[in-house]
Amino acid sequence: MRAATHVHIASSWLHRFAKCLASGNVAATVSCLHPHGYLRDLLVFTWTPRTLHGPRPTAAYLADTLAAAAIVHVRPDARPGLAPEYGGLSDFLPLRAVSAGFAFTCAGGAGSGYFSLVACPEVGGEWRALVVMMRLEDIRGHEEIREVGGGCGEHTLAWSGVEAQRRAAIESDPDVLIIGGGQTGLNVAARFKQMRISALVVEGNRRVGDNWRKRYPTLTLHSPKKMNSMLYQAYPRTWPVFTPRDKIADWLEQYVETQDLVVWTNARPLPHPIYDGAAKRWTVVVDRGGTPVTLHPAHIVVAAGVLGAPRVPLVRDREVFRGVSLHSSEYQGGAVFAGHRVVVVGAGNTAADLCQDLVFHGARSVTMVQRSGTWVVSSSSARRLMERMYPDELGVDVCDIMAMARPLALMRKFDKVTERQMMEQERETHRGLREAGFNIVSGKNFLLRYYETHGGFWLDVGCAELIRTGKVKVKQGVELSCFLEDSVMFTDGSYIEADTVIFAIDDSTSYEGIRDTMRCVFSDATMDQVGPVWGVDEEGELRGVYRPTGHPGLWFAAGEFYQSRAFSKQLALQIKAIELGMLDSTWASG
Missing domain, CATH: 3.50.50.60 (FAD/NAD(P)-binding domain)
Structure with a gap:
């Protein structure tokens, strides 16, 4: 798409949206959104953050709030990085959007927003907003301080005293x-x-x-x-x-x-x-x-x-264990465990890092205990994704605005569509893990898992290769049942000899x-x-x-x-x- 075309699409839509908002016409405002679109409100219409999906919930929300919000002076945001752009909303989706930032004035004060428009086949290919994020920037008369002069009392007072x-x-x-x-x-x-x-x-x-x-x-x-x-x-x-x-x-x-x-x-x-x-x-x-x-x-x-606070899961007969058992929060490096047979309970980021560190420092054996399943992505893939979200050429504040314009509900939908492509991208890493007995789960990327459960994933910086080559062994689908003098027993009745047990689960279990x-x-x-x-x-x-x-x-x-x-x-x-x-x-x- 030529630049002039997507600039025209963005400005035309924003002009229409501005008129609808200023008129207080709920139906017209909702018609600017895609039939499956999202409105994310961060303190513009109410004082509680909300994300509305679809025309009926959005219309019901705006019926009680649009007029009182008094949104006027809607205009393009002139900050670098917020000019209209045409591109993909996801690395794996063919869906393309015209996106841009905008500013406005509302009853509370100054506001800013961001939208992504997609062609809507339901209405003859008209460009409508798949997502609109609007947030209150400042309360009128109580704006955030952007800079200060530095002199105190017209340069008559010392800064240190003030x-x-x-x-x-x-x-x-x-x-x-x-x-x-x-x-x-x-x-x-x-x-x-x-x-x-x-x-x-x-x-x-x-x-x-x-x-x-x-x-x-x-x-x-x-x-x-x-x-x-x-x-x-x-x-x-x-x-x-x-x-x-x-x-x-x-x-x-x-x-x-x-x-x-x-x-x-x-x-x-x-x-x-x-x-x-x-x-x-x-x-x-x-x-x-x-x-x-x-x-x-x-x-x-x-x-x-x-x-x-750290929590060590209750495992029977811990007092009879002649080795060392500790929580990952107490772990201060693998050197002291050289020559030890170590069992690491957990399969998230912390567990993977500890296993890698223990192998490097010469642990006699390292076994990762994976209770259920874990989502794993290579650090290089994660880096590419995150650097596209936060590129060098844009300010952090602008990148944050664009991140806020990707509601989690929309990210969930993207994940459902793009799961197969993402799994293909990690195919070799996942194949090696599966062959070693590690359970790979899919369906949600690491950002969604972080927001929803704060665990269940790791960004791989080398542990996957250690598992593939057998330097880190995997005990999958079980939990610790009890301690023995020089080993630990699992819920399936099996046991592993151990000198050290580290609890490293990155969620409410630990x-x-x-x-x-x-x-x-x-x-x-x-x-x-x-x-x-x-x-x-x-x-x-x-x-x-x-x-x-x-x-x-x-x-x-x-x-x-x-x-x-x-x-x-x-x-x-x-x-x-x-x-x-x-x-x-x-x-x-x-």
Whole structure:
């Protein structure tokens, strides 16, 4: 398709869509969408993220919200990368789309969006939107700070003194207490700072980044560096494509300084914070290095991850085992297990990394215990996919917008259509695994599995070849039944001699859910009001994170770097709206 043609298609559709929105005509607006199209609303029509699929649900949703949204001044987005483009929506689908970004003004303030148009045979080939994503960018009069001049008091005050006053004010009376100083908590804190929401981060470890330093030494992010960028601060051009554990830990530590975040290390909330519904404030006591400090934030954001405290599955007769048994969170490298017969329970990313590390360090034998099935893709294939989503030539914020315009419900449909092609691409890797007794499952790619279950996949960086060649053996379809003195027995009655057993399952079998772990901080009465945290709802939106939880003033933030970058804005806008009186605590209760 010639460039002039797809630019004309995009501008014509956007002009029509703008007129329909401004008129408040629900039927006309819905007619701009494909009969199987999606509308993803991120705080434009309501204050809760929604994804509507199909004309009837979309029309019903807009009937109560379109007029009040008051959407006007719809126009193309001039930012680089958001101009109309023609291309495939998926690597394997023949479906081609015209996609572009746009901006608008709504009742809440400024908004942005992204659409993908496909030719619709049901209406004579007319171009309609397979997906439209619309999100609130800023509340009018309370816009995110884009930059500051640097001089203080018209250059009459020293920055150090002004910064010391700001920190003292936050430390004594923060609007928000953020529990967790990993990448999620820091992204959220950085966003809040630019949104003029004062936030104090409490991190239980001695140093920021220790949540990474304490994990196994060979840990390296399996997604390329651009996907793992922090808000406002790109990595240097010389940064490794796949970031090692210690580099990301050190990067987070310096990020606190460069973003002027207020973080207390060696600090944690004591049981049990109390919420005053009349004052709309918490009373929470923080143990700061042994000194109790009482705070009264309006909001608490739990940013301690999706998975909570490590959990070692209960296996009978563990005390009789003469070897070593440990959780993967305690694993600090394979050198100490040289010469050992090691059983690794689990078949996800962590288990694969540990098996590879153990072989390299000379373990006598390594056996991976695979309970059910695992989705495996080579790291090179995953890298190509993710670098197409986050190409070098586009800004991270633009890539995030386009990622938000791919609802999980639509990704599920793509997977059903493209499963055969994807399996063919991984045919040689999967063949070697199957021949070694490993169970390969399909039907959902690693991104969907991550969002839905947080496990059940691995991105292969070498373990598949070790399994194929027999250097890592597979025990499939069973679980540990009991320990013996120098071996472990399985539910099928078989056993393996072992000196070391490592539990490395990347899901709730080996970790508590964060909601349950937080019961030791918050009371059961509080946490019983909180709904599910993580997984997806019936519309494909993530449950319980960056949105109301069921308890006023209590929020969860979790997920990959992209999630905290993009949806920290959603969380900030909701909290800002509450503080401005645009929303009340009844809404925030979910």
